[in-house]
Amino acid sequence: MKVGIIGGGQLAQMLAQAGQTTDMSSLAMDFAFVAPEKDACAAAYGKHFVYPYLEPKAKEALENWSDVVTYEFESIPVALVQELEKVKPVHPSSKALTLASDRLNEKNMFNQQGIETARFATVNSLEDLQKAVVEVGLPAILKTRRDGYDGKGQVVLRDESELVAAWDSLAPVACILESMVNFKREVSIVASRNVAGEIAYYPLAENYHREGILRLSLSLQHDPKQQEAQDIIRKVMEDVGYVGTMAVELFDLGDKFAANELSPRVHNSGHWSMDGAIASQFKNHLLAITNQPLQDTSIQNATAMVNLIGGIPDKKAVARIPGAVLYDYGKEPKPGRKVGHINICADGDNDENFVPNIIKVLGMVNQQDLIAELLKSSFYK
Ligand SMILES: Nc1ncnc2c1ncn2[C@@H]1O[C@H](COP(=O)(O)OP(=O)(O)O)[C@@H](O)[C@H]1O
Ligand SMILES: [Mg+2]
Numbered sequence: 113m114k115v116g117i118i119g120g121g122q123l124a125q126m127l128a129q130a131g132q133t134t135d136m137s138s139l140a141m142d143f144a145f146v147a148p149e150k151d152a153c154a155a156a157y158g159k160h161f162v163y164p165y166l167e168p169k170a171k172e173a174l175e176n177w178s179d180v181v182t183y184e185f186e187s188i189p190v191a192l193v194q195e196l197e198k199v200k201p202v203h204p205s206s207k208a209l210t211l212a213s214d215r216l217n218e219k220n221m222f223n224q225q226g227i228e229t230a231r232f233a234t235v236n237s238l239e240d241l242q243k244a245v246v247e248v249g250l251p252a253i254l255k256t257r258r259d260g261y262d263g264k265g266q267v268v269l270r271d272e273s274e275l276v277a278a279w280d281s282l283a284p285v286a287c288i289l290e291s292m293v294n295f296k297r298e299v300s301i302v303a304s305r306n307v308a309g310e311i312a313y314y315p316l317a318e319n320y321h322r323e324g325i326l327r328l329s330l331s332l333q334h335d336p337k338q339q340e341a342q343d344i345i346r347k348v349m350e351d352v353g354y355v356g357t358m359a360v361e362l363f364d365l366g367d368k369f370a371a372n373e374l375s376p377r378v379h380n381s382g383h384w385s386m387d388g389a390i391a392s393q394f395k396n397h398l399l400a401i402t403n404q405p406l407q408d409t410s411i412q413n414a415t416a417m418v419n420l421i422g423g424i425p426d427k428k429a430v431a432r433i434p435g436a437v438l439y440d441y442g443k444e445p446k447p448g449r450k451v452g453h454i455n456i457c458a459d460g461d462n463d464e465n466f467v468p469n470i471i472k473v474l475g476m477v478n479q480q481d482l483i484a485e486l487l488k489s490s491f492y493k
Pocket of ligand 2: 361373
């Protein structure tokens with residue numbers, strides 16, 4: 113089975129790694145990546161076609177090479193997916209991509225499904241922003257509708273005096289203004305749906321961000337809101353006829369969830385599943401898009417995932433922490449860039465060293481205030 117992937121970053125890399133494990137060998141998967149970067153970190157795991165996404169050769173390469181096409185991120189031209197799906201199975205579909213690559217489409221869809229979101233308004237000019245602030249209230253976040261990730265393309269607004277500077281920093285692109293949600297915690301639900309419509313749901317992850325970037329995810333066993341989150345992602349998946357792994361980020365407001373955004377792909381908050389779940393989100397994505405039965409998503413050991421932003425800590429020191437597994441994506445370190453992650457697994461249900469081990473890793477990546485937050489949280493008590 114030849115799997116063509118649009119994008120050549122770490123998500124494409126981990127998809128290929130999952131497809132090349134011995135227990136997936138019956139599917140005999142080969143991988144090719146179309147990505148404009150010559151040094152794409154997935155390239156070592158398959159064939160690499162170095163083309164800009166909108167160059168006709170990008171489509172041609174995927175069409176000629178692949179049995180099935182997928183993508184690793186949503187900032188790709190919808191037109192490429194639309195053209196490809198005329199001639200090849202492409203999962204997730206262009207319909208899913210159209211929804212998920214635009215924050216306005218996404219929020220409208222959630223609301224149409226009866227799923228709550230933050231209050232929001234569209235902003236295409238400074239005048240719109242002034243009106244939107246009246247509608248939505250302050251504090252609020254101005255976000256570009258497209259191409260935002262890791263908190264990029266976002267400005268927090270706390271005072272009316274900040275509007276002009278905020279608009280100037282993002283203009284002239286289409287934006288939305290969202291009210292700032294005072295959530296109790298952030299969680300995400302990851303699930304995979306195959307062509308036949310079977311859905312496998314992962315246990316919720318609790319997520320901690322700093323500077324708009326995910327820093328820590330904790331797998332949650334038997335969370336009381338698991339079913340409520342599953343109902344949300346099921347509605348979205350079934351409405352779109354979605355195929356593949358998807359994540360929905362949720363703000364827990366206490367009495368209910370508000371949906372933040374959806375990702376039509378494997379998701380950073382699901383990386384814990386590589387070591388913590390019986391089958392990872394990457395395996396289930398590949399099984400879903402090739403219409404195989406999905407595998408067991410349940411937790412085999414509680415797992416925390418810590419992102420490595422801007423650099424890799426001393427690997428020998430990490431190796432001395434029991435249950436810690438370091439993934440180095442092989443990317444050139446740059447400030448703010450995700451270059452790897454560490455999964456920290458508990459040894460059984462009553463591992464007294466689990467939280468201290470997470471804290472050691474957070475110390476290695478200089479997340480002292482996250483340590484304080486984790487110690488205050490009721491989660492592992
Ligand atoms: N409306 C909001 N209210 C409160 N926090 C928010 C809101 N929108 C975003 N955030 C915070 O910023 C993070 C990143 O924003 P998000 O919209 O998920 O963008 P990205 O595409 O960069 O992940 C969120 O996970 C959350 O911590
Ligand atoms: Mg997000």
